[in-house]
Amino acid sequence: MHSFTEENYLKSIYHLLLSKDSATTNEIAAAIGTKAATVTDMLKKLAEKKLINYARYQGVSLTEQGRKSALVIVRKHRLWEYFLVEKLQFKWDEVHEMAEELEHITSVKLIDRLDEFMGCPRFDPHGDPIPDAQGNFKQHESLQPALLLSKGQCAKIAGVTDHSASFLQYLEKSRLTLGQTITVTEVSNYDLSVMVEPSNKEFNISHEVAKNILVLL
Amino acid sequence: MHSFTEENYLKSIYHLLLSKDSATTNEIAAAIGTKAATVTDMLKKLAEKKLINYARYQGVSLTEQGRKSALVIVRKHRLWEYFLVEKLQFKWDEVHEMAEELEHITSVKLIDRLDEFMGCPRFDPHGDPIPDAQGNFKQHESLQPALLLSKGQCAKIAGVTDHSASFLQYLEKSRLTLGQTITVTEVSNYDLSVMVEPSNKEFNISHEVAKNILVLL
DNA sequence: TCATAAATTTAGACTAATCTAAATTTAATA
DNA sequence: TATTAAATTTAGATTAGTCTAAATTTATGA
Incomplete structure (x- = not known):
């Protein structure tokens, strides 16, 4: 299992890679709200664990394993957001911070039961696709x-x-x-x-x- | 706000104090699964923050503030257990570890909404009373x-x-x-x-x- | 292409939480 | 009450994650 912090790095890298195929140290630092030096240390650790492809000064990408781990976190985040809005009546602008904490709850069985409880929604309250238990998801066609x-x-x-x-x-x-x-x-x-x-x-x-x-x- | 670790200490001390009026360093260490030396350090920190009454070698009790904080955690734990059993169909023996994580989710608004969503249950799946938002609860009479x-x-x-x-x-x-x-x-x-x-x-x-x-x- | 700016990494230090081992205090009892 | 055992605390070290400042590498453009 990955630490809370490692999960946040994986998630941020995943999001950065949606619009390009390599993420830089500075971009990650900005996304996470930390300093570049701190990011470098963590990148070494994640590379050590084979979660990212990393060469000094060259930016990073996710390995297959890293992408899978990131998708688990994204799945958790979006399912919890759906729960907060659809079941607990929060507004779509109120749920992000809560989901940032809830996404780190480890149990996979819990998230799968939550998914089922809500009828396996395919999109979260902001229209973002929710990966299934295998990490597969479909974006709306022609968005x-x-x-x-x-x-x-x-x-x-x-x-x-x-x-x-x-x-x-x-x-x-x-x-x-x-x-x-x-x-x-x-x-x-x-x-x-x-x-x-x-x-x-x-x-x-x-x-x-x-x-x-x-x-x- | 208190750290994850501080919350665990407060909760453990609260539980120990249910059957006696002072908790010892060793008892706390056993409850948390750590070493006595570690507990001593944390007790100093909690005393500094006025969450416990602590005098070297004399055991500890909770201050009013400490008790309030502990009750918030107990409330969260028991409401999440209720949710897991009643909404997600978990068995009563499966929910403890998940609730140990969920109890540290910070948002009070979230837990109040969850409470409301479930119809403000007064007892958790093991029969333990759930404190309300003010920390008040009633044990069953004549249990x-x-x-x-x-x-x-x-x-x-x-x-x-x-x-x-x-x-x-x-x-x-x-x-x-x-x-x-x-x-x-x-x-x-x-x-x-x-x-x-x-x-x-x-x-x-x-x-x-x-x-x-x-x-x- | 070479100087300089920007990005990145390294070095060294800090904090929270933890540990082991040694020292101290309290409690138990002979 | 004096000795010993048990409990507790102190001292000093470790790890994860963070920082600042300095050094290094890469990229830019005159």
Whole structure:
């Protein structure tokens, strides 16, 4: 089993590797909120345990074993988030910190029972896919940033790329929550105007916001 | 907030103080599974933080603040055990280790929501009382060891004093679970014979076992 | 391509929690 | 009460994870 700290490193590296194929010491330090020197020490330890591929100054990637371990943590995190929102009625912007602790509860049997108890959900409250017990998961097909929509297009909100509480609260206030259908009524250089259904209220959202909302046509 | 380790010390001291009014260094070491020297260091730290009353060589007791902190941990432990048994279908002998981890999840809001979600249970799966958010709880009135029953008496199983998995499994196999009604049909020097309802099967249980089963008349 | 900036690593130190071994205090009893 | 045994504490060391400051490597661009 891995320590609490090792798990956090694996998880952070996993997330960094979603958008590139090598993560740097500084990026990891920023993600974890620690110093580069500390990261270097931990990278040596994780390499020793064959959880990452590491060569000095060259950045890191996960080994197959490391990826598996990371996916277990991601699975736990997302299932607990689902539990907190669906069973304990927390808002989607409140659950991250709690899930950061709960994801380190070791029992695999517990997480499998929790999964079953909730009906094996495939997506967490932010639209992120929940890996199954084998680490397999499917992202929504054809998910794209709302920014790419053109005038007249209609789409359903299915995810976000910014998970910060402030962004999620902004969306909540604007009724731009998961599952919501939006229609683009206007596109300018500065923002999109969208019609939110079923409330049928019109709305402007900035490029920055539209970039971080993921939709399905 | 207290560290994971500090919480374990407070919890162990709390449990030791249930049957006496001072806990010794060695008792704490045995309860936690560590060495006496280690305990001494931690006792100094807890005393520094005003969580325990400590004088060298004299044993320890909890301060009001220490007791409050211990009760929060006991509350968390027992609510999680209830959740694991009632919602996730674990057996009463399987939940202890998981609850030992879950009890350290910090969020108080989470535990209060969990409490509410489960309908504010007053007793955990072993019959132990669950403190409320203020740390108040009521033990069953007139709870007594089954050992004290005399021939012909009828009583309901409402708790255990031995929480080990092996004891709980033994009881499970013998249908001697919480809520079960038993009638004493015979008392010898070596054991009690009891009639278990509603299965109406007769049974012998040793003094040692009868001592660790708590019943209500 | 060479100087410099940025990124990374190494060296050395710190803290929390732990240990063993030795010293001290308390308790038990002859 | 004096001796010895048991319990407890102190002293000094260890490990995991962290830090700062200095040294090294890589990348940039004049």
